[in-house]
Amino acid sequence: xxxxxxxxxxxxxxxxxxxxxxxxxxxxxxxxxxxxxxPEARLWIEPVRxxxxxxxxxxxxxxxxxxxxAMRMSAFEVAWPKxxxxxxxxxxxxxxxxxxxxxxxxxxxxGAGAITPExxxxxxxxxxxxxxxxxxxxxxxIVLLMVAKPGLSxxxxxxxxxxxxxxxxxxxxxxxxxxxxxPAGDFRE
Numbered sequence: 001x002x003x004x005x006x007x008x009x010x011x012x013x014x015x016x017x018x019x020x021x022x023x024x025x026x027x028x029x030x031x032x033x034x035x036x037x038x039p040e041a042r043l044w045i046e047p048v049r050x051x052x053x054x055x056x057x058x059x060x061x062x063x064x065x066x067x068x069x070a071m072r073m074s075a076f077e078v079a080w081p082k083x084x085x086x087x088x089x090x091x092x093x094x095x096x097x098x099x100x101x102x103x104x105x106x107x108x109x110x111g112a113g114a115i116t117p118e119x120x121x122x123x124x125x126x127x128x129x130x131x132x133x134x135x136x137x138x139x140x141x142i143v144l145l146m147v148a149k150p151g152l153s154x155x156x157x158x159x160x161x162x163x164x165x166x167x168x169x170x171x172x173x174x175x176x177x178x179x180x181x182x183p184a185g186d187f188r189e
Contacts, residue, residue: 091139
């Protein structure tokens with residue numbers, strides 16, 4: 001195995017870790033937005049505590065390994081790696097702002113005696129959903145850039161379309177409360 005192959009493997013694993021974090025964030029945010037009691041809100045906000053560290057670590061590994069891979073391929077002479085770095089630099093601040101808001105929300109939930117209208121407003125803040133939608137869409141756009149390797153105008157267009165798509169997707173209404181429980185009568189042995 002070459003060093004290049006090892007770095008490529010680490011790069012792919014970091015990308016998978018980032019998408020895993022965002023997948024868990026989807027579940028957690030969906031459940032927080034649907035929470036109707038304080039214990040329910042606490043259940044879905046507590047596991048989120050370590051996600052920002054994993055996400056930031058993944059982004060850092062992706063950035064460092066991606067720069068190494070691009071340098072080895074002499075890819076910085078083309079547009080898509082430069083646009084990819086800029087898109088990563090768009091995701092990072094959104095994730096940091098979201099992390100700060102989640103810490104404040106965690107404190108508010110921990111200090112609350114009951115779910116108040118103000119706490120419900122914080123749990124359902126549109127920014128959290130918008131940030132997540134944009135981060136996921138831009139990350140998928142980056143994957144497309146790595147696969148297609150387009151020129152500058154198409155690369156920029158992919159990132160813009162991805163960001164706008166993520167923004168628009170955040171405003172798609174959810175279908176209501178979904179239960180993950182199976183009714184007792186549905187078990188068959």
